[in-house]
Amino acid sequence: MKVGVIFGSSSDMDIMKKVTDTLKSYGLEYIPAILSAHRMPDLLKTKMDEMEASGVEVFIAGAGLAAHLPGVVASHTVKPVIGVPVKAALNGEDALLSIVQMPPGIPVATVGIGRGENAAILAVQILSLKDSTLEEKLRVKREEKKQKILEENKNIETLLQEWGQGR
Amino acid sequence: MKVGVIFGSSSDMDIMKKVTDTLKSYGLEYIPAILSAHRMPDLLKTKMDEMEASGVEVFIAGAGLAAHLPGVVASHTVKPVIGVPVKAALNGEDALLSIVQMPPGIPVATVGIGRGENAAILAVQILSLKDSTLEEKLRVKREEKKQKILEENKNIETLLQEWGQGR
Amino acid sequence: MKVGVIFGSSSDMDIMKKVTDTLKSYGLEYIPAILSAHRMPDLLKTKMDEMEASGVEVFIAGAGLAAHLPGVVASHTVKPVIGVPVKAALNGEDALLSIVQMPPGIPVATVGIGRGENAAILAVQILSLKDSTLEEKLRVKREEKKQKILEENKNIETLLQEWGQGR
Amino acid sequence: MKVGVIFGSSSDMDIMKKVTDTLKSYGLEYIPAILSAHRMPDLLKTKMDEMEASGVEVFIAGAGLAAHLPGVVASHTVKPVIGVPVKAALNGEDALLSIVQMPPGIPVATVGIGRGENAAILAVQILSLKDSTLEEKLRVKREEKKQKILEENKNIETLLQEWGQGR
Amino acid sequence: MKVGVIFGSSSDMDIMKKVTDTLKSYGLEYIPAILSAHRMPDLLKTKMDEMEASGVEVFIAGAGLAAHLPGVVASHTVKPVIGVPVKAALNGEDALLSIVQMPPGIPVATVGIGRGENAAILAVQILSLKDSTLEEKLRVKREEKKQKILEENKNIETLLQEWGQGR
Amino acid sequence: MKVGVIFGSSSDMDIMKKVTDTLKSYGLEYIPAILSAHRMPDLLKTKMDEMEASGVEVFIAGAGLAAHLPGVVASHTVKPVIGVPVKAALNGEDALLSIVQMPPGIPVATVGIGRGENAAILAVQILSLKDSTLEEKLRVKREEKKQKILEENKNIETLLQEWGQGR
Amino acid sequence: MKVGVIFGSSSDMDIMKKVTDTLKSYGLEYIPAILSAHRMPDLLKTKMDEMEASGVEVFIAGAGLAAHLPGVVASHTVKPVIGVPVKAALNGEDALLSIVQMPPGIPVATVGIGRGENAAILAVQILSLKDSTLEEKLRVKREEKKQKILEENKNIETLLQEWGQGR
Amino acid sequence: MKVGVIFGSSSDMDIMKKVTDTLKSYGLEYIPAILSAHRMPDLLKTKMDEMEASGVEVFIAGAGLAAHLPGVVASHTVKPVIGVPVKAALNGEDALLSIVQMPPGIPVATVGIGRGENAAILAVQILSLKDSTLEEKLRVKREEKKQKILEENKNIETLLQEWGQGR
Numbered sequence A, B, C, D, E, F, G, H: 001m002k003v004g005v006i007f008g009s010s011s012d013m014d015i016m017k018k019v020t021d022t023l024k025s026y027g028l029e030y031i032p033a034i035l036s037a038h039r040m041p042d043l044l045k046t047k048m049d050e051m052e053a054s055g056v057e058v059f060i061a062g063a064g065l066a067a068h069l070p071g072v073v074a075s076h077t078v079k080p081v082i083g084v085p086v087k088a089a090l091n092g093e094d095a096l097l098s099i100v101q102m103p104p105g106i107p108v109a110t111v112g113i114g115r116g117e118n119a120a121i122l123a124v125q126i127l128s129l130k131d132s133t134l135e136e137k138l139r140v141k142r143e144e145k146k147q148k149i150l151e152e153n154k155n156i157e158t159l160l161q162e163w164g165q166g167r
Helices: A010-025 A041-053 A069-075 A090-100 A116-127 A132-154 A156-163 B010-025 B041-053 B069-075 B090-100 B116-127 B132-154 B156-163 C010-025 C041-053 C069-075 C090-100 C116-127 C132-154 C156-163 D010-025 D041-053 D069-075 D090-100 D116-127 D132-154 D156-163 E010-025 E041-053 E069-075 E090-100 E116-127 E132-154 E156-163 F010-025 F041-053 F069-075 F090-100 F116-127 F132-154 F156-163 G010-025 G041-053 G069-075 G090-100 G116-127 G132-154 G156-163 H010-025 H041-053 H069-075 H090-100 H116-127 H132-154 H156-163
Strands: A002-007 A029-034 A056-064 A081-086 B002-007 B029-034 B056-064 B081-086 C002-007 C029-034 C056-064 C081-086 D002-007 D029-034 D056-064 D081-086 E002-007 E029-034 E056-064 E081-086 F002-007 F029-034 F056-064 F081-086 G002-007 G029-034 G056-064 G081-086 H002-007 H029-034 H056-064 H081-086
Touching: A002 A010, A002 A041, A002 A069, A002 A116, A010 A029, A010 A056, A010 A081, A010 A116, A010 H156, A029 A041, A029 H132, A029 H156, A041 A056, A041 A069, A041 C041, A056 A069, A056 A090, A056 A116, A069 A081, A069 A090, A081 A090, A081 A116, A090 B090, A090 C090, A090 D090, A090 H090, A116 A132, A132 A156, A132 D029, A156 D010, A156 D029, B002 B010, B002 B041, B002 B069, B002 B116, B010 B029, B010 B056, B010 B081, B010 B116, B010 E156, B029 B041, B029 E132, B029 E156, B041 B056, B041 B069, B041 D041, B056 B069, B056 B090, B056 B116, B069 B081, B069 B090, B081 B090, B081 B116, B090 C090, B090 D090, B090 E090, B116 B132, B132 B156, B132 C029, B156 C010, B156 C029, C002 C010, C002 C041, C002 C069, C002 C116, C010 C029, C010 C056, C010 C081, C010 C116, C029 C041, C041 C056, C041 C069, C056 C069, C056 C090, C056 C116, C069 C081, C069 C090, C081 C090, C081 C116, C090 F090, C090 H090, C116 C132, C132 C156, C132 F029, C156 F010, C156 F029, D002 D010, D002 D041, D002 D069, D002 D116, D010 D029, D010 D056, D010 D081, D010 D116, D029 D041, D041 D056, D041 D069, D056 D069, D056 D090, D056 D116, D069 D081, D069 D090, D081 D090, D081 D116, D090 E090, D090 G090, D116 D132, D132 D156, D132 G029, D156 G010, D156 G029, E002 E010, E002 E041, E002 E069, E002 E116, E010 E029, E010 E056, E010 E081, E010 E116, E010 F156, E029 E041, E029 F132, E029 F156, E041 E056, E041 E069, E041 G041, E056 E069, E056 E090, E056 E116, E069 E081, E069 E090, E081 E090, E081 E116, E090 F090, E090 G090, E116 E132, E132 E156, F002 F010, F002 F041, F002 F069, F002 F116, F010 F029, F010 F056, F010 F081, F010 F116, F029 F041, F041 F056, F041 F069, F041 H041, F056 F069, F056 F090, F056 F116, F069 F081, F069 F090, F081 F090, F081 F116, F090 G090, F090 H090, F116 F132, F132 F156, G002 G010, G002 G041, G002 G069, G002 G116, G010 G029, G010 G056, G010 G081, G010 G116, G029 G041, G041 G056, G041 G069, G056 G069, G056 G090, G056 G116, G069 G081, G069 G090, G081 G090, G081 G116, G090 H090, G116 G132, G132 G156, G132 H029, G156 H010, G156 H029, H002 H010, H002 H041, H002 H069, H002 H116, H010 H029, H010 H056, H010 H081, H010 H116, H029 H041, H041 H056, H041 H069, H056 H069, H056 H090, H056 H116, H069 H081, H069 H090, H081 H090, H081 H116, H116 H132, H132 H156
Parallel strands: A002 A029, A002 A056, A056 A081, B002 B029, B002 B056, B056 B081, C002 C029, C002 C056, C056 C081, D002 D029, D002 D056, D056 D081, E002 E029, E002 E056, E056 E081, F002 F029, F002 F056, F056 F081, G002 G029, G002 G056, G056 G081, H002 H029, H002 H056, H056 H081
Antiparallel strands: none
């Protein structure tokens, strides 16, 4: 069970790395690629077929601007496709709409603007249908975040003094 | 394997029906419920636990306005949660942002505004990881839509005369 | 010299007809097709190659929602591609951004939301580089519109009484 | 009489501090907490019950992105809840809509984006219904601000020279 | 204990009626007025002073377009002021921003676009600080709405058939 | 002293009529014209020169979509130019931005979307610098509107019953 | 003949200075003031009456956020009022809508976001109705700008090398 | 065969240089000019006529804010006009709408915000109708970009480590 991680440009690598780092933290294998929906339409299909042949069960695709990549990826497979809007102009609102507003029949599971970690967690949630140990890992991570917040509450007045100058 | 379908209000039933009709067309069982994130926070959790105990593997949640329901559903489970923004004000842009812009750790797989059928298809794609017959059904339906479009092309000039007055 | 006119769905036929009617009024031949970027990615390329072989020199592509079609058409050719955003949700702003915000290297010549006639006129302007009789036709049509407005000015007070109740 | 001040993340502490500093300047007690609507849904209810038991009469809740916290807080109490949208993406417009567009029955008293001080003043105004000395303090502060502005007017030409280079 | 209900124009009466009907359902007295921030700036202040003298403890103010009325009402009192954006253009987004984005020092407790009932409920919540019987009424109404939704769930499949055709 | 009233298309006549009706109600003369910034750029200048020669002291120009007309009118004169955005797409937001966001040096005095009457009143206010009887008329009209609102307040409860069903 | 220049806060002084510098460059006298629509509603009226008594014929008012000041200034006078939206949040779109979308009867002549110089030039254009020497000055300034641009064109290739690296 | 490149202000030179650099890379001649639609309406026409007389077959026009220049250029010619929105306020959304939303009859072929290189490539695509060697150059450039991306894929894990920290 692997995740195919396809981003549209090397300029999106900071978001792509959020995806791959999160997948690693759950012990999941992934196949990364930089592939453009517009510069290599044929190759995209070929590469995706190879990925599926290697065991990819879920795709994560990210792009900015007129972000067609996730939708085009979804047109080449019936596996679930997760889309990540990347902010490159207009605060990422163009990428969000280009990804989420897919026509009937070809959905893209869209996450928030720049939310690479959430795309990875969604992939883990989907794969946990087949591997129930992932479900347990998801619960543990949530509990850890909860404990971290509870810890912060213990000295909240100090934190307010130290952190509360930022914006 | 079932799908839990939770909408926030009976005024969203047209979109909810798109979800349940599409699930039926793939032969999938679902458990429907109208549950509000704000009017029955405790009951929501109870009902979701019952759903999971009955075999629900994926949730679809839809709401309009400040659409908190899908995110709150996602906070109660580690199963995949699909969110459907419903248009009730501001062309549905408020619901879209309230659903898609989830913080790190708790993703909601968001589909387009009012796209109930796509939420259902995404659920089918996710469940096809466990039931490969669903994958075949997805391919058949796509092929059918393709054939329908090809058919339309055969007499496109007639269609242009007949249909091209609408807007 | 022909124009390839590709729209994403039969529900966009009213805008498509504005394109073909305008092309006809300039005496230009066109090849119409309904082709989806997502439902038939391979066929789209095949059809476009056929169109180019038949003498298509400019493409006009229109779609609504996450309107990927014009960009995908542009990825398959180095001929000029004109994109028409169709209003299906969010007043057409999603389609506009999905079409105009193309990444560097693959431009789409975007016209206004629902402006099928302008897409056709732009095609005529482009083709007039090879056929100078088109340039003359463009001048004549502009002059006609100008004369029509001048005519309206002659009895503007009457028009104000008759028409000024609308909105 | 106390104010419960709940923010969704330690990254919002600069706005949270505006709230607590302003409450202090009116001599009001508050109970601060970092609590997430999604990471600790049960605990949120428990903590709020404790706060109400300790004398909290008004809640202030702030969050960014898909800012569900204020609405979820409002679902657990019939006390007035003041919501503060925090800017984390899209200039805070996502947070504003997620907070203000609450469905019928569960209002959140929303203030401007990042306006922690106004949330606190609104809490003071509400509590002044029970403690009329607060009303006097509100009037004094307003008068002070007015005097400060009048003072600025005395040497406005100098100020124009000194300050008018900024943007 | 009364509520002052001030709207900017008789064209906003449908939203104003939502306010007054909801206040009546909680047994609260109100003083209604149509007063414009721009057409009668002096009179607005006079009327508000009379209202406060008659026992008004909370103001609700609603307006559309460049909706200055709630902010101007807030400038004349230190009582809590609730603002209701009315949709008259741009889907009410102009009114929302004109009301919620108040500068530091003069908050307006803003509710959703057209949400007259929520403005009234917020007023009840504020007044319940002084009259605890109101708190009980708020709980009863919430419970009623919850029971109504539970009732709907009993025959949800029938409802899906009957209601799910709307949009 | 006259007002030049130039609109871009006969489809904007309802807004144009609001302008001319309001000017008439103040006893002001106007010269109306339908002139397009794009279809007759030279003629526009000629017509405007004629208007100025006939005594036009203020221009009102209205248009929808990419509403260039008011800005182009402003480029041909140093008289004050008032711009009226007309709603034709995107709720008129495109026209508003195309009119108000003029570069340094060439201002257009922009009024609200579709606000023909306000454009006329602004023209009256400007002309009242030369004709003080207009100032008196402006005061009378404002007083009339104020009285009308005061009248409405007398039987506000009846109005709430009669009018409060609309939206 | 003077111009009253009223801004809402000393934090807007950079835009205010653009106004006053431009007025000075046309040799016009002005009376500057920092006055808040909300903190000093009575004083605002008093100050404005003094300004009119001193010969003010046009007002320029600027503010950010829920920018009520220009509209409130317009409610106190029948002289022309020019409004300047100041960018403080949401790129100034909140201020723009709060200023331009005035209800029928009370116009504000709105200029672009942060366009202090254009507000001043508009005031000069209005005052030129009474003082025709101003009209000549407006023409001279425009001609100067035109000459400056023509000068730039002379060595445009050099400029492209030197300046074309910025963004 | 030449390209006329007209921008509205020397402050847009970074985008203008993207245009001219890209044209040069295709071996195309261009005539650059800084010309304002508002400051020199007559001269703009004269200059454009000169450009056409010198062999200009396509125009590229760019501007920010209320970006009227491309539309005004289009009104003076029947040659194809390409418009480039420049970001100067509101993230360039004002310029985009002012350029793309042209009325029927006068199209502007709009590219993405700040996308000077795409405007140039579109011009090359249009001119390739007359000069087929350009078509070959377009194919070569696309192939080069494709190869560059394929190269990046070879050491994608290293790139993820090195580049993935940016945002």
